[in-house]
Amino acid sequence: MQLKGIHHVSALTGVAKDNYDFYTNTMGMRLVKKTVNQDDTSIYHLFFADAEGNPGTDLTFFEIPMAGTTYTGNNSISNTALRVPTDASIEFWKQRFEKLGVEFDEPLIQAGRLALPFRDPEGQRLTLVSDEHNEGVPGGKPWKHAEIPQEHGIIGLGPVKITVPQVDASTTVLTELMGFSEIDGYSSNGHPIRVFETGDGGSGAEVHVEARTDLSPERPGKGSVHHVAYRVEDMEELKAWHEKLKDARIPNSGIVERYYFTSLYFREPNGILYELATDGPGFDTDEPMDKLGESLALPPFLEPQRSQIEARLKPLDTNKSN
Template sequence: MNLKPLKGQHHVSAITANAKRNYEFYTKTLGLRLVKKTVNQDDTSVYHLFYADERGNPGTDLTFFEIPNAGNTYHGTNSISATSLRVPTDDSLTYWKNRFAELGVDHDEISNATGRATLAFRDFEGQRLILVSDQNNKGVAGGHPWDKSPVPAEHAVRGLGPVLLTVGQLEATTNILTQVMGFREKGTYNEGDQQVFVYETGEGGTGAEIHLQERADLPVERPGRGSVHHVAFRVENEEELKRWAELLKELRIPNSGFVERYYFRSVYFREPNGILFELATDGPGFEGDEPFESLGEKLSLPPYFEDRREAIEARLKPLDTKE
């Protein structure tokens, strides 16, 4: 089947136990815009918060499900073990290092181990994040920072960068990435004594890379607050997504089939080590039920949930996002 290459990362979805503190960290500390406050469509008692560039352009979304009783994450293999966020230049990392020190954010030193300047840090729940410089990047374009962000535009986050997968069996995941999903091997680097393999798709660059390491010595990760739920990859449109669903079916790879998410359309499946992948369309986007100027300020529900709004709101703890 002749499919177009995947275009890169679409979004990454993670878990928080505290929506209020999560909102404060990702908007006030990291300077992202909350472009959608909605619910998990598979469990409407749970908030689903979307942080992104000014309008939630595909490839810029870092999203969170609030699960108040989520326990600690016990790190291990078969996991999405780090999410990168793109910043414009190497100098931006110095800005962020100083900002993190001033605000008490747990962070490492600036590193060049990947071949690009990076700065690893953790949020208040231990979510593993990495800022990556786009100074020498060639490939998928980044997003456009919100002009009301507390972070200066010249250093603001531009979108998602490489996503690091840690697996118990390298070959199985490599085969899915290269033989099914169309990724190509780009190179390797060493992180400490661990070799990391780099794969890219589409135009390549920071917004279209998966970094993969094998850690057969680790137990399987037990996810909780501060863990990542899934990574989604960009598909041009609904027609192309349905062709991907057909391909997965032909290959007898168990999958969700076509799923309507209103803001985009999706297909979900697990790669052989159990990590959840999603294929998601670039559109329709986040402005179908809210104007650009007030994105994220109210609880948005897809039309098929509107008749249940009162009951849904009654189960959610109020979250003020109009600040």
């Protein structure tokens, strides 16, 4: 019953094409699945990951064309980290961002690791974090990209930061329900941040909790994060988590079949949406590994609706970067 680390982070974008261009061409991540939001099949759901779509490497986006501007604030997943291999990688990315006009802050030490905060074109709050002094959950395999040497490529998700007003309520859920341990802390712009880890620990298994009582609740829009998912070994364990949530009288979604993994959703006391997701079966269950993300993939229960679904979607060419 121990969570293995971060499984994926899902965020919002206003334009799938521009989102695809940035995360494949600028960031060098691989589009491993082009599908639709299973709860609203009129919008794309894009999965960017390492070369093989390994659990713990997926940054995903729902396309919401009418999404407004995000007004950042409390009760939010306020930053997502992406792991790179070494401290030298941070300098490589700083120079690349300068060349390409990507908005970034100066490198800093964050929880003992060299980090580079930056924003995507829609204001998504991201941080590159070096794995040079990291131990714990291993990273993935960077995607081969013409402009990004593999020794500097993105290898997975790093710590997720949540910003909440009632910090004890959030940390109690992390430790007493979800099995995280508090291991560290640091300060950012004068605000305390507590560090929690699960599983084998390390950058790919951390949640950073920022306590803020001076902010209004975040108003989400394009560039905001919808939820963070944590890794569960298999269906047997996911069912045990479902029973644990029911025993704790925590409202939840029940078991949800996502085809590429199976999920369970619930909200913690500050409104943060958590998902527990199985490691398998994986993204190559319906596409060969060398063709991931090239075509619109639909789970079997949506396949009979393919013609109607495709008619509602804007064409999105995803062959060029794969």
